[in-house]
Amino acid sequence: RGADIKPIKLGYSILRVAEMAQNEHIATLPPEMKRSAILMALDTAGVAAEDVVSDAAQRQRALQAYEKLQQEAIDEFEARKSRENSRIQAEIERLTSQLMTRIEANNAETAREKEGFRAWQSRKQRELQRISGALDLCASKNAPITGPVALSFDRAVSSKH
Numbered sequence: 001r002g003a004d005i006k007p008i009k010l011g012y013s014i015l016r017v018a019e020m021a022q023n024e025h026i027a028t029l030p031p032e033m034k035r036s037a038i039l040m041a042l043d044t045a046g047v048a049a050e051d052v053v054s055d056a057a058q059r060q061r062a063l064q065a066y067e068k069l070q071q072e073a074i075d076e077f078e079a080r081k082s083r084e085n086s087r088i089q090a091e092i093e094r095l096t097s098q099l100m101t102r103i104e105a106n107n108a109e110t111a112r113e114k115e116g117f118r119a120w121q122s123r124k125q126r127e128l129q130r131i132s133g134a135l136d137l138c139a140s141k142n143a144p145i146t147g148p149v150a151l152s153f154d155r156a157v158s159s160k161h
Contacts (some may be wrong), residue, residue, distance in 0.1 A: 014056035
């Protein structure tokens with residue numbers, strides 16, 4: 001329709017000839033007999049075979065032109081989607097970079113917290129040893145310190161040795 005193909009006399013386009021060739025009365029005929037039947041029908045209708053051939057050529061050109069337009073449209077569509085994918089990929093990379101920076105900051109903060117905790121444990125151990133030493137000074141040889149206080153200091157001091 002868009003190709004502005006003019007109808008042939010009595011509607012005998014190449015499409016109608018194709019339908020005629022599929023008709024049950026001639027579809028099974030050998031090719032030469034089928035050709036003769038089609039030409040006889042065209043002649044009887046007063047349609048020149050050249051007009052049908054011209055119609056076929058116009059339709060082929062129209063189909064090729066339409067295919068070219070469709071190819072151009074799909075190429076442009078693909079180019080748009082490729083540009084969009086590039087923008088999306090750039091956004092993914094930007095977000096990934098931002099999130100990786102946050103992960104690295106979290107890991108560094110965790111490492112600092114752990115180091116602070118280990119430093120506190122070290123100070124705690126020194127304090128326990130100092131208290132244990134002072135506790136030993138308070139105990140007499142005849143009355144050693146016993147009970148929960150002695151046990152907790154013994155465990156704390158021995159667990160670090």
